Structure formats: structure tokens, C-alpha cells
Amino acid sequence: MTIKEIFDSMSYGPAPEGNAEALAWIAAHGGRFGHWIDGRFTEPGPCFATANPATGKELAQVTQGTEDDVAAAVAAAKRAQPKWARLSGHERAKYLYALARLVQKHARLLAVLETMDNGKPIRESRDIDVPLVARHFYYHAGLAQLIEAEKPGFVPHGVCGQVIPWNFPLLMLAWKVAPALAAGNTVVLKPAEYTPLTALLFAEISREAGLPKGVLNIVTGDGATGAAVVVHPDVAKVAFTGSTAVGRAIRKATAGTGKALTLELGGKSPYIVFDDADLDSAVEGLVDAIWFNQGQVCCAGSRLLVQEGVADRFHDKLKRRMDGLRIGDPLDKCIDVGAIVDPVQLRAIAEMVEGSDGEVYRAACAVPEGCFYPPTLITGLSTASRLMQEEIFGPVLVSMTFRTPAEAVELANNTRYGLAASIWTENVNLALDMAPKVKAGVVWVNATNLFDAAAGFGGLRESGFGREGGWEGLMAYLRPATKARPLPAVKVVAEPAEPVVEGIDRTAKLYIGGKQARPDGGYSRPVWGPRGKLLGHAGLGNRKDIRNAVEAAHAAKGWGKATAHNRAQVIYYIAENLSARAAEFAARLRDMTGRPGEAEVAAAVRRLFTYAAWADKYEGAVKPVPIRGVALAMNEPLGVIGALCPDEAPLLGLISVMAPAIAMGNTCVLVPSETAPLAATDLYQVLDTSDLPGGVVNIVTGAHADLAKPLAGHMDVDAVWSFSTAALSALVEAESAGNLKRTWVNNGMARDWTGAEGEGRTFLARATEVKTIWVPYGE
């Protein structure tokens, strides 16, 4: 083309980013890589190829990690961990600071290598991924510096096993490694099979930071390698980002092992456009939502919900914008959409779109041969359409209309996922009303895909649990420094040889929806005192009672919208009424346990006061993110919490579980002490007289072993806590995999319910989830 011809056509020419340095780095390693274990590369073992998806050409051979490789890496990490944890926070901060600086110094090499291995446009790896990686290490250098002063009483888990995906290979490494190291853990990380190279380069760079050997270990390989990392007995904490299916498998595999777990999984995040939005900006936002990284983004705004009155205009504008996108060589600096990570993924995307019942619009831009897929919009779908529900993980946007804000909320939440949401409106009242109502861990107002190390990121529902970024993210890499003691065995008192029966027969029922209810099965069991006295009968709840209780708990979810002051008042009132009947409750406890009950009742009253106090004081935060705007970290209730209450403190244990749950706005289904259930059934009379709305607290007595499964497996329960036996901890964690509800289990370890261990921020954190709401502003 002559200059005159270009002058006339005004076309974009090629603008390639050089890749000589990246190729030279690969060549310097002979094109073959071992693992990074104990501060050096191992000899390459049996290898597989990693390719550049844009060209289909092999980039390098990397080693398929075996169980032995994983064991060697874990052993190195375990050796290094105590010394690493003993370093002062300042010492660890210096290493993390060096890593941040080194990422900046090697920024272009990392970006080019990332683009070659993954297929994402160089614009994104250069301007987004790598700067966020550096920012993450800087931020966590700061957390390491402050950790001793700000988080006393917490210790690292030990060795962290981390498995990361191929869509943001280096960024996900940073999100995993930075908080782990800041907290004093050591790491075994398995990068994705498709994209191992930047992790290996990062490992090599870590040597320039002087990072002690064994603190960071990288084992490459496929899913089997990742599975070996997850199940290794010396791995104390597992963190995974990837598909919901694999996350579910990891939940099951780690159930009952005592390993801490965080999962960041899939999504089908709504992108809600109201008729008063800046439509052009909302269109541009979609470019960053669903055509960012070829749509291979867990939090991609992939589900467009647009208000009916502007839908046609919006779709027209969107199609015009799609036509202007440039798709092609990811190393070209003038490309918007790069290559799909692998032909396997390309086929999966194509098959899902081909099966769609909607109207498919493909961008009228030139699409090169090879592993590329055009930006695509599918309209005319309904909620029943497969593509409205399932994650495509490609550059494909699906669209539906809504009529009212309330309908937008319903449609937005009509999904198994709950990762992110975007809300576009110029009406601040509407935006701030919508943000808390949308089921998502991250909400962007008039924006999309904003990330920062200071702001928590993570999902609800089947999008996983745990947060990455911010103080809340750091907490996933710490545990309380308490000494674990096994749970004392508490046995049900058997029927005595000489029963003592006195007074008028009393009937303790279940308490469901604010009403006393007979157990569905129609069975009860007598409760005997240690001296042979018949204390009453307790209903034997079954799975249908659990079902009814969960329904009642959902019907009472207006509780979550009551003001914190109002919830506090109710909890104070419960304390007041319990206190008024203290003597009666103390006698009941003595009858059931044979021990004086006065202290436990007094502790229960104190505990109620504690959570009445907390109800309006467990504050969120405003994160200093690098935009003109605010990122609000709001502590939101989880929804419905099911709990197996401790046997060893029949009244105080139940109160210790109930009070934080309801103080934070949850409703709950409580299975009281199996051995001494009557304190709980007496309590419902107190609840009844304390203005607590029916259904906020539901009590189902019965055998923990029978009730744990229906509760933990219930798809409409948001969290299950177990303070029962070790076996039930395992069962609860395994069953929770169904809807990936949050779990909190004791693994058969005791808790001192009377002391500091029995209350406080740990409970409040478990009763809430942080929602990050990004609100950029400016006129």
C-alpha cells in the first residue's frame, strides 16, 4: 500500500509488539522447563507442549507434574514455612516489595510472554494484567508490614496449595501468592496446563528478590497434578480459581480433612442497563465486560438485561460498536479481541452458540483463520434458554429485557451463580437500591471489571466463597492461634431402670415459622435427667421438618432488611426475657446436665447483649481504590444459616450461634444439642415474647446425624455450621458441594463457649459476606 492509498482508506496497519526477548527467554531454557521447587528448576521430566493459540505453534515443553513432584514441592514448602512465618512482617514486606518492583522491571517481558501463551491482546496484558500484578504485590507488602499490629492472635495455615486458571495466568498467581506469603504461609502453585510460562518466569524472577528457597514452588501439569496438590496431607489451605465443576470436586475431596478452602468459580454475571443510563457508555462498558480477554473472564458481564423501552436502540448501538472491534494477532497493539486460549475451548464456545434458540448476531469484523471467535450477541432469549443460565466463557453476550427495577432484580438473581453485576443508571437512588439486592460478591455501578488489590473480589452461591484482595482476602490465609482440643464426648442419657415421673406432662415441639409444630414423622424421644428423672419429650425432626424450617426461614428474610437498630432491640429484648426466667432455665440445665446452670444462663444473657451491641457496629469499609469514586465493602447477611449446635453447652452454645446469625440479618434453622434439647425448646417461649418475627429462628430437635445431611444438602440454605462431631463436619462439607454453600465446621475440636473463643468477630465474619460495590463518581 502506498501512503496515498492509506491516506484515502485511513486503514489501521500492523502495529506488532516485538517478541524477541520472550522467545530468547524460552530458548535460554532449551525450550523445556522443569518445575520450580526449592528455589531452582528441576530437570524436565515427561513433558507436554504449551502453544501460542494465535498461531497454533508450540512455545515450549513443560513438565507433567507427578504425585512425587507435588510431594517434593510440598516438602520444600513445609521445610521453608516455619522460618518464613517467624520472619517479622517487615522482613516479609521487603520481599513482597521487591517482587512488586521486579514485576515492574520485567513488565514488558511478562506481558509479551503472557500474550503469547494465552492469546489475550497485548494491550490487556500490558495495561491491565501486569500493572495489577505489581499493584497486588505492593499492596500485600503493606499487609505484611501491618499484620502483627493489626491481626494479633492469628497465625498462617502453613503450606498453601493453589490451583489457578488459564484466563489470567499471572494475575491469578499474584492474587494467590501475595496474600499467602504476606501472611507467612509458603506456597505450592499449579498453573493451568494451557498457560504455565509466566508462572515459571515469575518464579525465576523471584530469585532476584532473594526469596528464600521453598517459599514459592511451582509445579506444572494438568488436572491430575492439581488434584495431587489439593489432596496432599501437608497442604493446610487450598485456594482454587476455575470452573464450578472442579470447585465442587475440590470441596468434596477436601471435606473432613480440616483444610481451609476458598473457591473462586464461574459466573453468569448480569449487566443491567436502565432506560436512564448513558447508553453509549453502557455499550462501551460491554466491550470491557464481555469482549475483554475474549470473554474468558469469570466475572464477565455476560448476561445483558436491558430495560424494554430502550432495548432496540441499545442493541443497535451495541451491534455498531461490535462491528468496529478489531480481532486478530494478540501481539498487535491495535487489536481489541485476541485468540481463544485453545481449540478445545473454541469448539466448546461454537457448540454452545450453535445450539442456541436465540437470534445470533456476529460482529461484522474480519475474523482471522485459527483459534478466533467473533464477538457475538444473542437476543430473543428467555430465562429458560440454556445460554441464559450456563457460562459460555467466550466472547458471547446473551440479552433479555426487563420492565421494572424489581423485575431486573428477579432476573439478575435467577441464576445459580453470584459473582459480579454491573448496574447502569444515572439515578443514584436506583443504583444504590439495586446494588444490595443483586446476588453478587462484586457490584459495579456505571462501570465493569474494575479490580484493585484493596477491594475484595469473590462470589456468592455457586460462584464460590472467600474473598481475594483487601483485609478480607488476607484473612483467608490466617487462622486463630488457638490450641485445638478434641471435643468431649457428651452422651444421651439412656432410659433409667427406675424412671422418675413427676408433675404434669409437658410437650416440647419443634419451632417453625414462629409456631410450635409437631414433628412430621410423629416420633418423639424422652429426655432423661442423669438421676433418672423424665424431663420431657423432644420431637424427632426429620428431613421434611428441615424443609419446612428452611421455607419458614426464607419467608422471614425481611429480617435482613430490618434496621440494625431494630435487630439490636429485639436481641436485647430476648436477653431481658431470658434474664427474667433465669432461675427456670438454670434449673432446666441442672436437670439435664447435672451441673449448676446459673453461670451458663448468665453467660447466655451476656452473649445476647454482645450481639445486640454488635448488630449496629460490625461496620463495612470504604476502600481507597485508585479511581475517582468509592469501593464500599458492605457486610451482607448470608441468608439462611443452618447450624448443628454444640452438645456441651445446651443453652449458651445455641445462643452463641443464633445471636450473631440474627444480629447480622440472617435467618436460621437451629438443630439444638441432641443430648439436652429442652433448653432450646424452652427458649422458643422467650423468642415468642420478644418481638422476634416468626421464622427468623427455627428450631428442629432430633438426631444430628439424621438432620445434618438434609440441612447441608439443601439447595436453598446459604451456610451450614457444625459444632457437632468430627464425622458430621466431614458430612456437612461434602454435602455442601451441591450448591457450594458456605460451611463452618469444628472438625471435632472443642471451643470454649464461655470465653473469648465463643464470640466476637470470627462469628460475625462467618455470618456475613463482604460485598464490594464500586461507585465511580464525577459530573
Added chain:
Amino acid sequence: MQMTETVTTQLPQVTHARNPGMVLDLDWVAALQANTSAIERRAATLGGRRSVKKDWQAAWLLKAISLIDLTTLSGDDTAGRVRRLCAKARQPVRPEMLAALGMPGLTVGAVCVYHEMVETAVRALEGSGIPVAAVSTGFPAGLSPWHLRLAEIGESVRAGAAEIDIVISRRHVLTQNWQALYDEMAEMRAACGDAHVKAILATGELGTLRNVARASLVCMMAGADFIKTSTGKESVNATLPVSLTMVRAIRDYEARTGFKVGYKPAGGISKAKDALLYLALMKDELGHPWLQPDLFRFGASSLLGDIERQLEHHLTGHYSAANRHAMG
């Protein structure tokens, strides 16, 4: 290259129907939104998303030259100064450089002066096909008596100005008096007759991007041929966020009425790199027709010098110096 070829592309009516305007649609004006943060994010990332290199960069820079309204709007302008500027407009780049680039005969898009200098400029540009634009209507504040502002337009048109850059009354925007703005614009358009009217919004004084969007739309409804950011005399002149807001308004107007309105960012664009960014913005947001002088102009005085140096670098591989190029 024959000058007449350039002439044919420099006035809007040649290729596109002139915007006749429409009745003031206040519902549309009120519904127009502009989210500042989102617009700024788009503007901030544009430079990272678009890049032109080598021959493409040279061609795009030459295109930028053809789109420049070479401007002098100073109190100390004299006939001599204006004639020198006009000579530069005819020959914006050293002839041997243009020859090497395969673009002989390239000129700027127009010369822009105060009314007093119109006749001088018209004479100096005779035969070149380069139109003269006059700033008018009490430029830059637009606060002289209304009848004088209208009269000034007529004077400039009679003196030979083919394009009139008018200034709007900012107070009508700041008080949301859209009817007054519409009426003013419509009368000024009528006063221009066949001369093309560019409406200067003085965006730096309008307070918000929402105001910029709505003022843009009202001026188009009242028949503006071009909308233009600034007089160059405000403390903030053309910016990318303002430009994005205005070109989106142009796009909306075309989508609903079918008429293409031109865009002229003015003031503050002095680097070749900035010019490339603006061209990418126009290409991506509005498309190829807005890369021609009948729908797009740069209001600039020092931009040309930087482009000349970049072009010489393209030809020689050596970074250039200002004294190697004729000053305007």
C-alpha cells in the same frame, strides 16, 4: 495533484446533504445522558487500544494536515502575519518531503482568522481552493449586542468567508434555557446563508459533560453544520472526554435524522500523537466519513510543526528539529 481535487472535498455539501436542522425536541434533549467517569475511562484507554505505525502513521499524519484549520486569532495579527500563515496553508510541508511521501499538493483544510483579516486571507489564498473561516458573533465571549453579532456574520460572509465559527451564549446552557439556545443558533445559521456554520460551545465553560451533550444536540437541531469545542481562549479547551461526548451526540443525531454533522476540536491539540488519537476516535466512534475535511477539522496553530518533524523522522530515520521547517 490538482488543487481543484482538494477543493471538492472541503465543503460539506459536496458529498453530504447539509443538516437542515429540525424542530427543538426537548424530550430528546432531556433524555440525553453523559456519565463522566465512564466517558473518562473510555478516553483514557483509547491511546492504549489504537496504534498506527510506519507508513500508516505517515499517511495518518498527512491526513491530519489536510484537516487542520490553520489558525491565528491574536490581538497583534497583521496583514503580513496572515499572509505568512496563508502561505503555510498552501504549502504546509516542504515540497520535497511531500514528493517523497507521494502526496504533492497537500494543503491544510482551511485558514481561520478574525473578521478583520478575512479579506487579506481570501486574497492570499486565491486559487488554492482553501476556504477561509472567520470567527464571529463577538468571539470569544459572545456577549456583544445581538444585532451586532448577527451583522458581524453577514459582514464576514460578504468579505469572502466560506465558514463562520460562531460562539454560543454559554448562559443559555448554564440555565438550561434550550429554547433560547436553539433560537439563537437557528438565527445565526440563517444569517450565514450558504456559508457553513460551526457552533463553538466553549465546553470549558459549560460545567458538565451532560451540558456539553445537550448543547451539542440543541445546536444540531438548530442547523449547525459543525459543532466545535472551544474558542481556544477558555482555560480548558478540547479534551478527549469532551470530544467523545460531542461525537456521540453527532452519532445519535445522524441515527435519528440521517444528517451528518461535522466535528472540530480546537485548542490544546499540539502534538502529532494527539492528532492520531483524535483520528482514531473519529474512525472508531463515527467512521470514515468523519476523517474528511468536510466533517472533521482540527482547530490548531502549533500542531502542524510537530507533524512536520514526525514526517521528516519517518523519511530520514532521524529525529527532526523545528528550524528545518518553515514557520507559519
